[in-house]
Amino acid sequence: MDVIRLRKCQRCGKTWFPRSPGKPKICPTCKTIHWDTPKKADKVAAGKEVKRQAKEAEEAKQTGIRSKTRGIAAVFDDIPYLSPADAH
Numbered sequence: 001m002d003v004i005r006l007r008k009c010q011r012c013g014k015t016w017f018p019r020s021p022g023k024p025k026i027c028p029t030c031k032t033i034h035w036d037t038p039k040k041a042d043k044v045a046a047g048k049e050v051k052r053q054a055k056e057a058e059e060a061k062q063t064g065i066r067s068k069t070r071g072i073a074a075v076f077d078d079i080p081y082l083s084p085a086d087a088h
Helices: 042-061
Strands: none
Touching: none
């Protein structure tokens, strides 16, 4: 059984269901044959974001700074835990 999947044009953003299963030849809105490949500007922007994240991770590793994504839990990791019995 063939499934007709929702498609999205990487150029104009149009989403559609093709009439038949398989890869559509063109985008029904902008008529480009490159509907499934992002624009070069999008590729460059995505590549720069990956490089920026890798650079931040490397700098954090070198300086010993914890990741920003750990949030408030990173602050409490360094505080010793006192059980209720130790508090008295």
